[in-house]
Amino acid sequence: MVEFGKGEFLPMLKARLYDFTLFFTAIAVAFGLGDLTLDKNVFFIALFIYWLFSTLYNHLRITAQNGTLKFDYGISYSLSFGIFAGPIGLFIFETILRFTVYFSRKSSKTADEDEFWDTFYNIGAHALIYSIGYFLFQWGYQVFDKVPFGFWILMCILTVTTTLISYTFLSMAFYIMGEIKNVQQAVRFFRESNNWLDLGKTAFTNGLLLLLLTEQKWEMVVGLFILNYLVSRSFHSKSQSIKNKIERDKFEQMAYTDFLTRIPNRAYMDKKMSELNQAGETIGIVVADIDKFKLINDSYNHAVGDRVIQHFANTLKSYLSEVDYVFRSGGEEFTMILRNKSLRQTIDLVEKIRHGVETSSVEVDYQSEKHNVTITSSFGLYYFKVNEHTSMEKGYIYADQLLLQSKELGKNKVTVKDEHSRKVPVNAM
Template identity: 55%
Template sequence: MRKARLFDFSLFLSSLVVVAASIQVTPPGNTYIKALLLYWAFSSFYYQLRIISRSGNSNIDYAISYTSSFGIFAGPLGTLIFETIYRFTVFFYKKKTKTADPGEFLDTFYNIGSFTISGSMGYYLYQLLNPSFQSIPFGFWILILLVVSIITLLSSSFLVFTFALSGDIKTRKEAVDLIFRSRNLLDIGKVAITNGLLLRLLQMEKWDMLIGLFLLNYVVSLSFHSKSQSVQNKFERDKFEQMAYQDFLTNTYNRAYMDKMMKELNPSGEYVGIVVADIDKFKKINDSYNHAVGDRVIQHFAKTLQAHLQKDDILFRSGGEEFTFFLRNKPFEQCFSLIEQILENVNHHSVIAEYEDQSISVTYSASFGLYYYKTGQSISMEKGYVYADQLLLESKKLGRNRLSYKNELSLSAE
């Protein structure tokens, strides 16, 4: 971390050297001050729409940068002044809102140095290449795209280098991912078009149009940001709901989701086979080995059940070693056949588990209770689950490793 901080501060000192060595200072006073105030104000407003990405111990802010156009317009010294005012505005805002990282003060110097050097690079590239591009169709826009691409690559390289020194990235792949994570061709094109228009308006001193472009960019970005936030909020809600209904040992649904689904299926009027399954003599497995081995057996059983279920069927872990699943919209004969296949599969396979520094093979069996009926009538799903559980107990009494069942529809037909 100390090496990274030394690099950050050396980057700032290097930017001072670049500025001191520059002949170009700033445009005439009033023009520069107007541009400085406009860029500072809208950059500060736009900061609220940034995208934050976490990398190791640091936060990375991805937002559109106006450094390219301002650097070409104002030169190295003008860029340094702008970046210093803007970056310290961000620093004090973070301090006030208590969102600053522990090393935010030094990060501010890193940002000033990084963007001043990048902006200065853009200035000199533009001055050097502009005469050659003037005779090319759309030469100005090609040049701006080239300058923005080089500035983006340079800024990303600084970021990769400081993260490598701090240990936040350790491999070449991580470095490449960091550079290209949010800097694809479309993003670079957007930055190039925005900065190209801003530069043209600055050069012509069209202040009303400059403000209009800033406002348009802000409104469009605000709209996309709001939609992005809505999508993100929905994703987080869905994620938390999934977590609330998930059994983390087996990645199946839990008892809470089973209760929810029973309420939803009650009025559906569909044919359902409610199956309750239980691993036979599971306590003996735990006592003979340990709970880690027992967990492996539970996971194996869950995967076996899941492998036999179809798209609309739903599997739940309804107890310790007990599972319940709903076989939906199938004839009774298909439900019966499916469970027999599961029984055969369990009997012909064993579980490989780690026990006392060695791999062991554990065999087990399971018992099943199947209650088949049509929902939306006098018997609720909750009552059907009780019947299926009683049928499971009957299987246990009959010697385990078997299926006991009741087809409510065949009884009705009689």
């Protein structure tokens, strides 16, 4: 279904003329070239079954948008019904179905402003498309009847053909509204909206339905519709669940990510600390910050200060393994959790990081010139077995106190304590 957004009056008028041209052309084809030769009882049984299940399937259709124009798509069963009932029967079916969808959306207050007028496009376009499919089937069946699997080959050809016609009609609507400018855009629109699996599913489902309709095996027709509905509903539910999970993960990532450095923030640090409290492993918790950071802001500006913080965060992160963590726990303060290492390995790693910060520089823009800024950093390392005597939260407090001792001893130092040591060793580096 096509829904036209707000636009200029002239394009909107042209769009409405286009809709009604398709609608009245469909009437002319149905009643001028068509002939309802089916038994009335057979026709009404088929009409009711197709109307019922097509109405049920409507809420499983996928909505997409191209600029200001919206359309929805999903598997269509009009090809098999059109071939079975002919253009007149098809027009009746499309009219009943499309107005059912319209009144359903009106009652649920989900209808768009132009829903009523767009209904005429949907009736006309679909009746025309699958009437063409009907005439092509009448001609093609004579050709493919003697070919092995000819019926299924013909159904595949008709599915591709009617799909191309459908997207031609849509592209024309988009062109009238100025959303598509040339043929290349129309081709890209078709490619992005279709895949061979969907076309194959449409072809074989409509082919099987047509065979069952011809034999008037109503129970099997209903069974096939129910099977398709259950499969489509299951796929739709799983897709919605995956979509919801992706959205939840995205929001969670936003909530737990520091906007400036793109590394985990204090909230995520608290969450991880709570989890690690249950692990009972031996870790090193490190609190670090940038020495004389206020001087950087005062000497340059806050934009330069932000760039320095980003550089510091990236430097810390570059030294850590996959099992380690780094968080921005304050303005220029960062906390690291180092795992699966001995005390000696942990001290050596922190010293390596300290040296890496000292010997690196970051290029910044200040007063239209490039400047290389170097920094130093101080570290407090507390090494302990979680919850033997100390929780993660207390370990963080101890590491923060060790950081203060590094500052008092002249900055650019690592101060370390093992929870079993009575004395705090200070590495003067």
